[in-house]
Amino acid sequence: MKDINIAVYLVSGVCLLYLVLMYIIQKVKSSKQSYAVTKAQNEYNEAKAALEENKKKLIGLIGEVYGNSYAHMVSMGSLWQGMPMNLLMLAKGKANNVKQTADTNAITQIWTYSLFDEKSGKHTPNFEVVLKNGLVESWTELV
Amino acid sequence: MSFKNYYDILGIDSDADTAEIKEAFRVMTARYSSSTNKMDDFSQTMLKNLNEAVEVLANPEKRKAYDETRVLLDDSMRLSAVHQGIKPQDASRIAESILKHFEQEKRLKAKHESLLLVKNAPPAKHFTSVKVFLCLLVIGATTFYYHPDKFDFIKGTPEHEQRAYEWYTMDTTLIYAKPKTKSKVIHGVPAHTGFNGISETTFYIKITFTDANGKSREGFIKKKELEKNRTLIYPTP
Numbered sequence: 001m002k003d004i005n006i007a008v009y010l011v012s013g014v015c016l017l018y019l020v021l022m023y024i025i026q027k028v029k030s031s032k033q034s035y036a037v038t039k040a041q042n043e044y045n046e047a048k049a050a051l052e053e054n055k056k057k058l059i060g061l062i063g064e065v066y067g068n069s070y071a072h073m074v075s076m077g078s079l080w081q082g083m084p085m086n087l088l089m090l091a092k093g094k095a096n097n098v099k100q101t102a103d104t105n106a107i108t109q110i111w112t113y114s115l116f117d118e119k120s121g122k123h124t125p126n127f128e129v130v131l132k133n134g135l136v137e138s139w140t141e142l143v
Numbered sequence: 144m145s146f147k148n149y150y151d152i153l154g155i156d157s158d159a160d161t162a163e164i165k166e167a168f169r170v171m172t173a174r175y176s177s178s179t180n181k182m183d184d185f186s187q188t189m190l191k192n193l194n195e196a197v198e199v200l201a202n203p204e205k206r207k208a209y210d211e212t213r214v215l216l217d218d219s220m221r222l223s224a225v226h227q228g229i230k231p232q233d234a235s236r237i238a239e240s241i242l243k244h245f246e247q248e249k250r251l252k253a254k255h256e257s258l259l260l261v262k263n264a265p266p267a268k269h270f271t272s273v274k275v276f277l278c279l280l281v282i283g284a285t286t287f288y289y290h291p292d293k294f295d296f297i298k299g300t301p302e303h304e305q306r307a308y309e310w311y312t313m314d315t316t317l318i319y320a321k322p323k324t325k326s327k328v329i330h331g332v333p334a335h336t337g338f339n340g341i342s343e344t345t346f347y348i349k350i351t352f353t354d355a356n357g358k359s360r361e362g363f364i365k366k367k368e369l370e371k372n373r374t375l376i377y378p379t380p
Contacts, residue, residue: 011285015278022269029267040258047251054247058240065233084234086241094245 062087079129083136085109088129095129106132148242149196149209152189157210161201168197188253308337310348310369318362322347329362330354337372338364 055075063071066087073080074091083091088111095111102108113127129139150157153167175189199205287294318330322344330352338350347363354360 005289008282008286008289012282015282019270019275019278022271022274026267026270029269033261033264033267036261036264037258040254040261044251044254044258047247047254051244051247051251054240054244058237058244061237061240065229065237086234086238090241090244 058090062090079136079139081136081138085131085134085136088131088136092127092129097125107134108132109134148213149192149200152192152196153200159200164197164200168193168201188250307372308339309372310338310340310350310364311372312336312338312364313368313370316364316368318350318352318364319347320362322349322363326363329360338369 059071059075062074070080070083070087074087077091079088079091092113095113097112097114099110099112100107109131111129111131112125113129114125125142127139128142130137150159153159153164153171155163155167159167171193172190175193199209312332312334314334316332316334316336317328318332320327320329332352338348338352340348340350341361342349343366346366348366348369349361349363351359351361
């Protein structure tokens with residue numbers, strides 16, 4: 001009878017020990033995961049703050065060189081005729097597609113911005129900018 | 144996609160030959176691979192950039208196309224400066240700052256991606272309800288194997304216990320040979336033992352019982368030591 005009890009206790013003990021071990025491993029891994037999320041979040045926040053800081057400096061520099069009104073328009077994401085390509089990149093971001101043609105007088109670029117549709121997996125063009133010799137000439141909202 | 148200066152990434156001049164490019168790639172790759180936290184995002188990004196740079200610059204055709212784009216970009220920026228009437232050095236400063244801004248934006252995107260990756264990582268599943276259930280099952284099976292008597296409740300109440308008796312003993316009770324106080328005690332039964340009376344006198348009930356030898360015998364129990372089962376429904380005659 002004693003041996004029988006020992007066998008039952010042994011099996012029960014092993015099972016409970018296994019469960020306790022799994023519980024501890026789960027807790028440790030969850031803690032590590034939480035720590036990794038916190039770390040990644042902090043790194044992301046720092047990078048975001050650095051980007052904001054740099055953008056302020058950049059807008060300040062643009063204000064010095066081009067004038068404050070243009071700097072303000074860039075920060076608002078507005079375009080104007082004769083806007084330099086680099087400021088367009090800053091104001092509207094990088095185009096999804098750029099087509100270039102060149103003749104003896106000028107280099108013409110058509111920058112097309114698109115929206116990505118997750119359902120269809122396709123880019124739908126929604127904004128087009130025509131640049132001549134690196135300066136904005138016209139822009140069109142595409143439906 | 145922002146324009147990357149592969150020459151800067153590799154730390155070489157724009158007129159470096161293929162041997163110099165490969166040597167620079169080897170040195171830079173070793174530097175980022177051997178960093179203490181070599182799998183961090185920054186090192187990974189740098190290694191990706193280095194691979195990208197060597198793939199383009201070590202291939203003469205790709206390098207030619209890349210150099211043309213680089214010149215075109217510089218020209219566009221220069222043209223922008225000329226048409227805006229600003230100094231070339233100012234245009235260059237702005238161009239550099241914008242490229243730096245886009246690099247930072249790209250780094251932010253990478254950080255965001257890694258954050259999402261960590262956030263969306265599947266949770267640890269070491270301690271699950273299935274494991275708990277299986278462990279309990281093993282414990283239960285072992286106990287059942289060694290102590291089946293502990294599982295009698297599963298079988299339910301035995302048939303003889305389900306039978307309703309007319310009388311039940313209230314405490315440990317003596318069974319007498321005759322319905323007299325001074326008669327011989329022939330047996331004893333524990334509390335809550337059920338009997339059906341064969342006949343009854345004023346103070347005694349005649350019952351049958353099984354003695355220590357397993358034989359069925361008759362005896363008498365005092366009525367005052369019995370409790371009548373009032374829930375018993377008697378069949379109508």
